[in-house]
Amino acid sequence: MVKVANDPPLPEGDLPAAGRVGDPEPEVSGISLRLIAGLAATAHGVVRADAYRLDVSVDSTTQLRSALRDAGAGARLTHRLVLADAAALADQDGDPATLGEVVALLDTGGAAGLVVSGLSGTPLAALVAAAESTGLPLIDVPLDHIATFTTEVLSAILEHQTAILRRLEDADRALVQIVLAGGSLDDLCEQVVGFLDGAAMVTTTDGRVIARAGSQRELDHALSLECFDRTGRLLTEAEPMGPRPDGPTANRSAVRIVAGHLDHGVLMAFCSHRHLTVDDVRLLERAATVAALAITKDQAVSAVESKYRAEFLRDALAGRAGSPADAVAHASSLGWDIDRPMVVVVAETDEDDDRSTRDADEVRFLQQRFARAWTHAVAVRDARSPVMGFSREVVALIGVPAEAETEQVMRIVGEYVRVVRGDGGGGRRSFSAGVSRPITSPAGLPHAYDEALSAVTVGRQMHGDGALTHVDGLGIYRLLALIPDGADLRRFVHESLRELATDDSPEYAGLRQTLSILIDTNMNVAETARLLFFHYNTLRYRIGKLEKILGPFTTDADLRLTLALALKIHQMRGI
Known part of the structure; x- marks a missing residue:
C-alpha cells in the first residue's frame, strides 16, 4: 500500500502548495504544463503525456510525500506538480503494483503531473505503464539536470x-482613479476593455444593461449570444459567476457587484477571439469591487437629488407647484421638460407589499429597483421626461406627439412597459400601468394623475395582473371604481343577479354569458344565437329560464340597465 504515515515535513525549497483542506483558492493562475515540458526537454528529459493534458495550469510544486499525505486526507492536488526522486519512490517499496497505486492516487487527486529523476528499469517501466493507463503526465528528467x-x-x-x-x-x-475622478460606469467598462480586450457591460441584478464599452463589433457579438433575451436583458439567473471551464461559454465571464450585504448587479466581460482565463476573472473581480464603490457613490448622490425631484413632482401632481410658468422653469432646473404634450403613467407592482412575507428592507429594495428600471428605460429614449419612484408606485410623464390619438399613445407607452417588463426573469415583479389622457400644460397634471391612478387600479380589476390600461378604456368601470365600499357593490350584484351572482351551479356561468350578449346586442335574439352557436329555440328556452330567475328584462329597460351594471361589477376583480 502507499505509505503516507510518517512522512517528513515539506522541504523549504517548495512553494506553498494550494489545494489543502481549508485553503482558499489561489490568488493567481500558474504557468502552462506545456511550458514546463519545454523546460524538461531542454534538460534532456522525456515527456510522456497526451497533448490536451499539457494545457493544465501549474501554480506550485510539491514533493511526493506531501502530495500523498494531502491526497490521502482528501485534499485536491489541482495545479500542483509533484516531484519524486528514486529515494522517494523506493519508500513505496518499489513494487510495480504499489507504484501504480501512487500514480492512480495522484491522478485522482487532480495533480498536474509527476516529475521523476534517477529512475530506470522496472520502477520506471511501472510508472510509465501506470501513467499511460491513467493519463497522468509523466516527466522523466536525468538526475544531473533535476536541480x-x-x-x-x-x-x-x-x-x-x-x-x-x-x-x-x-x-x-x-480603476480606482476613475472613481476618484468622478468617472462613470461606462468609463470603468472602457478600462476593463483596455485590460481584457473585447467588450464589458454592467447590468442591474435583473439583467438590465446600464453601462457598456468595447468596439461595435464586439458589442454586437456579445448581444447576439444566447445569454441575452429578445429585449436585450442579460439572463442573470442562468449565467454562472466566476471562472468557467473550456467550452462554448468560456469566451465570457460574469462576477457579482456586491457592497456590504447588497447585490448591486453584474459585471460581465466578452471576448469573441479567445477564452477568458482565471487571471482575467481575478481582474474582473477587482473591477467589480471598484464598480460597487462607483454605484454606492452614485446612489448616495442620487438619493439627495431624488429627494428634491420627488418633492417637486409630488407638488406638481397635487397642483402645488405654482403657476405653469414657474413649474416649467423649476422642472427645467432639474433637467426635465414638461412644457410639451405629455401623458401621466402610473405603474404599480401587482404584489401587495402590505401583505407580503418579505421583510421591509427587501420590499424597499425591490421598489427602488422597480423605480430604477423605469428611470433607465425612459432615460434611454427621452432623458428629459420626469420619472420618480414613490413608496407604492412609479410615476412617469411621457412626451407624446401633439394631437396624438389614444392608439398612438398606447403604442408609445407600451414600448416603455415592454422594456421594463423584459421577459419577466431575473427576479422582476409583475406590474400594471395606467395612462392618462394627453395634457398640454402642467396645470393639467393633477387631473391627469387622477386619471392614471384610476386606470391602473380599475385596469387591474378588469384584466388582472400585468394590465396596461388607458383611462378612455375604462368606460363605466371608472364610475364604478369611485364607490369606495366594495361591500355595497357586492350587495348590489347579489340583489340584481340573485343566484346567477354565484357559481353554485355549473350552468350559472353560461347563463351570465347569454345574458351579457343579449344586452350587448340590444336583445337581438337571432344575433345572440349566432354568436353563441345556439339554435334559435335553444336560446328562447334560455331566455325564459333567465326571466324566471331575474324578471322580465326583455321588456323592462330599467331592469336591463340594472342587470348590465351588475354584470360589469361582477367582471371586476377585487370587489
Whole structure:
C-alpha cells in the first residue's frame, strides 16, 4: 500500500502548495504544463503525456510525500506538480503494483503531473505503464539536470505570478482613479476593455444593461449570444459567476457587484477571439469591487437629488407647484421638460407589499429597483421626461406627439412597459400601468394623475395582473371604481343577479354569458344565437329560464340597465 504515515515535513525549497483542506483558492493562475515540458526537454528529459493534458495550469510544486499525505486526507492536488526522486519512490517499496497505486492516487487527486529523476528499469517501466493507463503526465528528467530543471520551473512560476499581481495592482490603480475622478460606469467598462480586450457591460441584478464599452463589433457579438433575451436583458439567473471551464461559454465571464450585504448587479466581460482565463476573472473581480464603490457613490448622490425631484413632482401632481410658468422653469432646473404634450403613467407592482412575507428592507429594495428600471428605460429614449419612484408606485410623464390619438399613445407607452417588463426573469415583479389622457400644460397634471391612478387600479380589476390600461378604456368601470365600499357593490350584484351572482351551479356561468350578449346586442335574439352557436329555440328556452330567475328584462329597460351594471361589477376583480 502507499505509505503516507510518517512522512517528513515539506522541504523549504517548495512553494506553498494550494489545494489543502481549508485553503482558499489561489490568488493567481500558474504557468502552462506545456511550458514546463519545454523546460524538461531542454534538460534532456522525456515527456510522456497526451497533448490536451499539457494545457493544465501549474501554480506550485510539491514533493511526493506531501502530495500523498494531502491526497490521502482528501485534499485536491489541482495545479500542483509533484516531484519524486528514486529515494522517494523506493519508500513505496518499489513494487510495480504499489507504484501504480501512487500514480492512480495522484491522478485522482487532480495533480498536474509527476516529475521523476534517477529512475530506470522496472520502477520506471511501472510508472510509465501506470501513467499511460491513467493519463497522468509523466516527466522523466536525468538526475544531473533535476536541480536546474526544478529551479527553472519555480522561477517561471514566480515570474508569472509576479507579473499577474503587478497587472492586478495596475488595474486597481487605474480603476480606482476613475472613481476618484468622478468617472462613470461606462468609463470603468472602457478600462476593463483596455485590460481584457473585447467588450464589458454592467447590468442591474435583473439583467438590465446600464453601462457598456468595447468596439461595435464586439458589442454586437456579445448581444447576439444566447445569454441575452429578445429585449436585450442579460439572463442573470442562468449565467454562472466566476471562472468557467473550456467550452462554448468560456469566451465570457460574469462576477457579482456586491457592497456590504447588497447585490448591486453584474459585471460581465466578452471576448469573441479567445477564452477568458482565471487571471482575467481575478481582474474582473477587482473591477467589480471598484464598480460597487462607483454605484454606492452614485446612489448616495442620487438619493439627495431624488429627494428634491420627488418633492417637486409630488407638488406638481397635487397642483402645488405654482403657476405653469414657474413649474416649467423649476422642472427645467432639474433637467426635465414638461412644457410639451405629455401623458401621466402610473405603474404599480401587482404584489401587495402590505401583505407580503418579505421583510421591509427587501420590499424597499425591490421598489427602488422597480423605480430604477423605469428611470433607465425612459432615460434611454427621452432623458428629459420626469420619472420618480414613490413608496407604492412609479410615476412617469411621457412626451407624446401633439394631437396624438389614444392608439398612438398606447403604442408609445407600451414600448416603455415592454422594456421594463423584459421577459419577466431575473427576479422582476409583475406590474400594471395606467395612462392618462394627453395634457398640454402642467396645470393639467393633477387631473391627469387622477386619471392614471384610476386606470391602473380599475385596469387591474378588469384584466388582472400585468394590465396596461388607458383611462378612455375604462368606460363605466371608472364610475364604478369611485364607490369606495366594495361591500355595497357586492350587495348590489347579489340583489340584481340573485343566484346567477354565484357559481353554485355549473350552468350559472353560461347563463351570465347569454345574458351579457343579449344586452350587448340590444336583445337581438337571432344575433345572440349566432354568436353563441345556439339554435334559435335553444336560446328562447334560455331566455325564459333567465326571466324566471331575474324578471322580465326583455321588456323592462330599467331592469336591463340594472342587470348590465351588475354584470360589469361582477367582471371586476377585487370587489
